[in-house]
Amino acid sequence: MTSRIHHATVDCADAYALGRFWAEVLGQPVHDDDKPGDPEVLIEGAGLLFVTVPEGKTVKNRVHFDLQPTDRTREEEVTRLLALGATLVADRRNADGTGWALLADPEGNEFCVERSAAERG
Known part of the structure; x- marks a missing residue:
């Protein structure tokens, strides 16, 4: 089972x-x-x-979400999420397009935004 x-x-x-x-x-x-x-x-x-x-919340999350945009770029999604109330915790985006952005929701729970499938091409 x-x-x-x-x-x-x-x-x-x-x-x-x-x-x-x-x-x-x-x-x-x-x-x-x-x-x-x-x-x-x-x-x-x-x-x-x-x-x-x-x-x-007192410490770093032990589990977090990794988001992948479905209809926009990573940059557009980060901008949208910041406007909704998220905060940028750490920027792990690289000049070659790899990496991710580490954000936190309004209560401080961390999550990542990765490149979209189209950007990974």
């Missing part, structure tokens, strides 16, 4: 606010039942569950 991952759960201070941020990032809606102030918010199509916890 095997298992499958049902959800990836992200602990956070405000499940609805962070869920909405990631819903915008991924172009997926939060679940119809989720409202501001809810302690849990689900982005069903992405398998992400955000849960409000009392503890704040």
